Amino acid sequence: MEAALIIMALMVLFTFLGLGVWVTVKVVGAAKRGVDRTITQARRTVEDTSLKARSFGQVGVVGALAQIRLDLRMSMRSTQQALYQGVQTDASLRESIGLFERLSAHGHELDDELKRLEQEPDKKRIADRLPELRERADRVVQASDSLRWAARDRARKFAEDDLSVLSAQIEVESGALRDWSRESVDDLAGWPAEPTAAPAPAPPGPERGQAPAAALPKPPERTGYPWEKTAHPVRPETTT
Template structure:
């Protein structure tokens, strides 16, 4: 009875674990989907707002056009720097500190953008026009700082790419030289083969020695004297002489 109860308890625990895992996975999926939807809505809203600012900066004159141009310059610079830093940190971890500085700068930029947005609805155009020089100066400081971070990150990435390309080119040059150094290989092979042949033919180094009685003609079987007029013995690899012309 106790064993059966223990089995039931273990089965319930496993079931609850699976249910909990399923709930956790569902929450994660829903959260990721919600973040994706929010990001899409934010991007669409930002695109619409940027398009509106471009239209205002080109189509309106006076204070309204100046405010729209300031917001457009500020947002364009901040967005380009953010994109450059977040792309660069994927391959260069040292840019994390730069991202931290940019986030602090971004807080000032967001505050200034909100102020410019409020001034677009300000009915007192005279006071807004008087504030334009100060607003331009503040926008210039933020965009200059953002541009400095962006170009520094790009220069760093380009320098790393140039150094890597130089090292790779040098390695390829050395490898190409090694591949073309074939002049000594055949000579070394022939020398090694000749040395091996000489070693097998030397006495006591594997060469065959004539046994006793070998090399002497058997009685009654003496070798015939060589006829000086007879043609020399031919080796199999020698070519047959060309026939002399009878003309």
């Protein structure tokens, strides 16, 4: 019996140890991915700033290559962000993301080639290839822009349709709220209409030969409404 308890305790201990190791690995992996994303974002920011500086500060093939790379990167990045954000609410964009991934392969290949050419000392050879490189970049940018604007137009169309339906529903509800009849108030409050009081029995008439008694005016009854709170009686204060 004691051996079984010891074995069970060891199994529980190993289970907790294994769970602790698994949690540690997950935490370390998440932290590493966070650091990698931060480093990638910082490197990307530095490279974009350098490209902007070269595109504005240098003339000739060096400035032209920097501008082509900058236009390519900005378009692809904007399209990627639009598609991956839009697919969270519109699953039909998954096919568009597949096409964008194929387009990204061409974009990365072209960007790497442009980056290598920036280090090429033969500027004449680069100038000869510049029209062909710019034409390839324009095709990639046009395809990327087409996907991005199509996704945005789709999202805007869905938003406009939803707003139209919502506006029509609000107009119907507003018309119902403007019905001031008592029946509408009773229905909205959820209370039945007040029952009609039964007529009071007529007092017996005066006997023959007697004068009719003067009738006292009956005080008007106050009509209550369902939304009014019931007044609570005031308790007399006690003196100790």
